[in-house]
Amino acid sequence: METVGWIGTGVMGSSMCSHLLDAGYPVNVYNRTKSKAGALLDAGAQWCDSPAEAAANSDYIFTIVGYPQDVEEVMLGEEGIIFHARKGTYITDMTTSTPALAEHIHTTAVKQGIYTLDAPVSGGDVGARNGTLAIMVGGERATFDKVQPFFSLMGENIAYMGGPGKGQHTKMSNQILIAGTMIGVVESLLYAYKAGMDLHEVIAVIGKGAASSWSINNLGTRIADGNFDPGFFIKHFVKDMRIALDEARRMGIALPGLALAQQFYTSAMAIGLENLGTQGLYKVFEKLNGLG
Numbered sequence: 546m547e548t549v550g551w552i553g554t555g556v557m558g559s560s561m562c563s564h565l566l567d568a569g570y571p572v573n574v575y576n577r578t579k580s581k582a583g584a585l586l587d588a589g590a591q592w593c594d595s596p597a598e599a600a601a602n603s604d605y606i607f608t609i610v611g612y613p614q615d616v617e618e619v620m621l622g623e624e625g626i627i628f629h630a631r632k633g634t635y636i637t638d639m640t641t642s643t644p645a646l647a648e649h650i651h652t653t654a655v656k657q658g659i660y661t662l663d664a665p666v667s668g669g670d671v672g673a674r675n676g677t678l679a680i681m682v683g684g685e686r687a688t689f690d691k692v693q694p695f696f697s698l699m700g701e702n703i704a705y706m707g708g709p710g711k712g713q714h715t716k717m718s719n720q721i722l723i724a725g726t727m728i729g730v731v732e733s734l735l736y737a738y739k740a741g742m743d744l745h746e747v748i749a750v751i752g753k754g755a756a757s758s759w760s761i762n763n764l765g766t767r768i769a770d771g772n773f774d775p776g777f778f779i780k781h782f783v784k785d786m787r788i789a790l791d792e793a794r795r796m797g798i799a800l801p802g803l804a805l806a807q808q809f810y811t812s813a814m815a816i817g818l819e820n821l822g823t824q825g826l827y828k829v830f831e832k833l834n835g836l837g
Contacts, residue, residue: 548602549573549603549604550575551585551599552626553609555610556670566585574599575592575593575595596622598629605695606634608637609666613784613788616642620650621650634659635660636650638664640665643788648709651663661684662682662688663682663710663711669777670777679703682704689705724807725803725806728826730768733747733765734748735834738836744769773825774822776822779825783807783814816832
């Protein structure tokens with residue numbers, strides 16, 4: 546059976562990797578903070594002291610880290626994957642990163658005889674735990690076909706979107722939609738709260754009608770429960786919105802709704818909420834209305 550290397554064991558990465566372990570794959574794991582890989586090590590994963598070590602001993606490698614600069618270091622740094630993986634290795638980055646970096650990684654890897662995909666995901670911590678993520682894949686079609694069996698263990702909505710960088714472009718479309726939707730979610734629930742409504746009852750109704758969305762039914766429920774733990778960090782969402790706005794400027798299009806959402810989320814970071822989940826935007830609107 547092929548050996549898998551896994552880099553990044555955060556809120557989503559740990560659960561995603563666990564599905565590969567459960568399927569019986571030998572897994573080599575690396576994370577900057579070893580303690581965050583504890584559950585995977587207890588389940589049978591082998592610890593590696595660097596991305597290079599994981600790469601040298603794996604046939605398929607998956608990464609899901611924080612920021613584009615982390616992707617660049619893990620992939621192209623001195624102890625990175627690209628220059629230590631064996632020829633013929635398949636490398637998939639599942640971080641939400643920049644399309645340009647995905648293209649650069651692909652070009653560099655081809656010279657090393659290595660195959661790469663950019664495959665960001667959507668579905669948050671719940672999707673990662675349940676193996677129901679949406680996975681948006683860019684790269685060569687033949688490479689996608691080889692890696693697809695692993696994707697099927699982590700997600701349900703798996704789509705090949707085109708050449709290198711196209712997975713990241715798809716994820717930007719996803720994040721743009723979520724950004725605007727989250728403003729609607731928190732304003733809707735704040736209105737219901739001020740009107741003296743039970744938030745769970747409101748969500749039960751509007752979450753089944755024309756206003757239904759994943760955000761209202763999942764993150765809205767967390768808001769109603771007073772649960773602002775991260776399924777996806779505010780600080781990472783701000784990063785994603787920045788990437789999308791940069792790409793929009795490069796393409797010569799204006800996205801004023803996204804720019805507004807980014808301002809609200811930047812305000813959340815300014816008051817110390819960067820480590821809350823994206824539903825923490827509700828706290829910003831509470832403060833704006835003198836309720837928090």
